[in-house]
Amino acid sequence: MEIGEKADGRGTAFAIGSGFWMTARHVVDSCDVVGILERPRRGLRARSYSVHRSADVAVMRIDRSAPPVRFADAPPQPGDIAYHVGFPRGKPGELRSRMLGLSVMNARGRYSTREPVIAWAELERFPEDSSPLSGISGGPVFDSQGRLIGVHVAGSVRRGRSFTAHPSSIREMVDRSGAAPSSAAEALPFTPDTLPAVADALRDRGTVAMALCDVR
Template sequence: MSIAAAVAMPVTAVAQSETFPAPQDFSAMVQAKLPSVVGIIATGAEPTEAQRPRPQLPPGLEDFFGMPRPDAPPAGPRRALGSGFIISADGYVVTNNHVIEGASQIEVTIEDDQRITANLVGTDPATDIALLKVEDQDEAFPFVEWGDSRDLMIGEWVVAIGNPFGLGGTVTSGIVSAQSRNINSGPYDDFIQTDAAINSGNSGGPLFDAEGRVIGVNTAIYSPSGGSVGIGFAVPSHVAERIVDDLRDDGQVDRGWLGVQIQPVSDAIASALGLGDTSGALVNDVTQGGPAAEAGVQSGDVVLSVEGSDIADPRDLIFSIADLAIGQEASLTVWRDGQERELAVEIGRQPGSVNVAAQMDTDSDAGEPRLGASVAPLTSELRAQLGLPDTINGLFIQGVAPGSVAAQAGLSRGDVIVEIDNEVADSVSVVRDAMEAAQSENRPVLLRVYRGGTYQFIAVPTQDNDG
């Protein structure tokens, strides 16, 4: 058959009887919401020479340059620009953790470029959410309200407002491209994907639905070029709102913990275990002394449901357990030896749930030195999640409080404290004791830190010592 003959063949027409209204104009909504969207300026301590980026030089040329190098970046405090939004008349502000992490000072810019110093209430690095508080004695702040991201549909209009590249009050629009995206940034990935233009500086800003409700917190982009290519991600409001409420309550986020390592159920594994399909989460290790171990969960069990709700995959189990109350007795249905079994487990608190901001509180225990970092013991689960070798032991830094001695010394999320003053850092009490001893001797404390595949020593001042 020729191409011409193929083109000439009749085509059966499909009636398109349904019509749709044209998209509405967003101008009225944007004008109403703009005053509640703010810029964030996070200023960090001046980087040390070891932390300052160095130019890449051919071998043998390194020693020819004195200090400072002629082509080295200028010295000065580090600054990060981001976005945020006000959620209450008394000045609570939501932004991203990565915008303010490591800052010694945080400022919020409102209308007319007015700057107000903000205090950190708390952070949740796992979802990249931070909560700030600003004060204004004269009048109430304009604020926005949360919507329910679970009601969103793919193709629905959304509007992003923020501070891209420092250009405050920038508005972009697009649609919901996908829901529940996992971009492998953490264990609680559940992002809204949108093609609304999101660029550097939009981080922490709101994603609105067409009616002006916040249905997401803009967090990340996929960008080979560094600019928007129409693939942006936002933390959905049904996740962010719960995290913010928890931070507002006591400055920290408490998540349920089961104490297991899990993996997906493949077709081959399902067949080997006598399962009808691949639903569930296969337990490949149980943490000794954890809630699952106490409840009788064993390696090789497949968790099929929690509190009567089916578990589709490991990610589903992680979210289900995290949302349960600490101390709650929950029912687990597991598959073992070819049959279902019911187990009762008391949900534990996820290790390392520490209030970063509270560690800066000088009203209580005023003489006690504080590191100002949220740390978690390196359990086998956390080590596997972070891809750390079995030889690395210590305390994983989950977050660093702005203005703390940890921030001043250059510690950051992802570092592992291996030793402190030549003592193995295997518990928070070891760190506390070492800092108290260093303070009594009016000297910094010396940390050995694992970072990016290498070790380095970092001197951290105690609260009463500028170092």
């Protein structure tokens, strides 16, 4: 994956604990100001953010709490179905995928990393189109029980593939940030038929928000 020069941009973030929000490293790394869009035309600036030293995940501290995601107890397995939620191309969108297996992703450019990731085959997306999924980066990826199993970090439209940060990288970033995920956090189950409605519910209650990057 090529990490270009930093410019103003948008991605996706999600609540993991009181005032803690997770996103992809490439969404916020090297930005002068980062934050989330609480509602149209109202952004909330992060007080601070930290990035994983060797993986594409980051955590922001923001004076805004929302119902957090619930973390899965075990990593996904090949053949498992996942549900990706976020803001592809700056608009609400989601997709369903099937796990293919483990892979390795190399990042070059603004920073360089080599990290374990999970590869997924895209099954369907809402709304239906064949455009790149830029903007969903940093978004949460759930199992059918609505528990977090990944963070969307990259994709290939031509191959119909998506890639998520490995659970070990996510856990390491959570521990390093000092966030305290709740085992009692509510999980909203997914099915193929309810994917758009559940994704909208997560955005409406503020669990999933648009991430903002400002370069000055």
